[in-house]
Amino acid sequence: MTTELARPNWTYALILEGIENKKGPVPGQTLELSGFELSYPSSIKGLNETVRVTLTGTAPGTITPTSKKVLDIYEIDNFQNITTATRVTETAVVSLPAPTIPANVAPTVPVTEKMAQQTGLLDQIIGSFKGLFGIKS
Numbered sequence: 001m002t003t004e005l006a007r008p009n010w011t012y013a014l015i016l017e018g019i020e021n022k023k024g025p026v027p028g029q030t031l032e033l034s035g036f037e038l039s040y041p042s043s044i045k046g047l048n049e050t051v052r053v054t055l056t057g058t059a060p061g062t063i064t065p066t067s068k069k070v071l072d073i074y075e076i077d078n079f080q081n082i083t084t085a086t087r088v089t090e091t092a093v094v095s096l097p098a099p100t101i102p103a104n105v106a107p108t109v110p111v112t113e114k115m116a117q118q119t120g121l122l123d124q125i126i127g128s129f130k131g132l133f134g135i136k137s
Contacts, residue, residue, distance in 0.1 A: 001053065001055075001071065001073045002029055002031075002069065003029055003069060003070060003071055004060065004069045005055070005058060005059065005070060006057060006058040007027075007058050008029060008055060008057035009024075009025045009026070009055070009057065010024055010025065010026040010027075010031040010054070010055055011024035011053075012024055012031065012052060012053045012054070014037060014038075014051055015049070015050040016049055017048050018048070031053065033051065062094055064095070065093050065095035066093065066094055067092070067093050067094075068091060069089060070090045071088075072087075072088075072090075073087065073089075074087040074088075
């Protein structure tokens with residue numbers, strides 16, 4: 001399973017005959033579940049096996065609307081090929097540009113009495129930064 005979400009986290013549970021075995025969290029773009037975890041001997045007839053997966057993440061920021069794979073689930077065969085018959089892919093169009101500040105807007109710094117008394121350019125710059133960050137001395 002893969003995703004193109006930002007900061008993804010996976011949790012999953014293997015449930016056998018109603019008994020839940022929780023796993024995770026697993027950070028990253030990919031969650032791999034092995035055949036060992038998913039396959040049990042066929043001699044156990046009527047075995048009720050379920051897998052529950054939870055994926056959390058954030059939609060990635062883009063400049064223009066872009067299609068992203070939210071979830072891509074697939075099986076890989078013994079030759080490392082994706083079995084397309086069982087593949088499930090969910091996509092979404094994402095359009096979350098980074099916030100912009102108009103070019104003609106500059107941050108304003110209130111002039112304090114102490115700043116008005118400073119005469120040197122460096123003192124004025126330092127005073128401006130102190131004012132921006134609320135530094136008193």
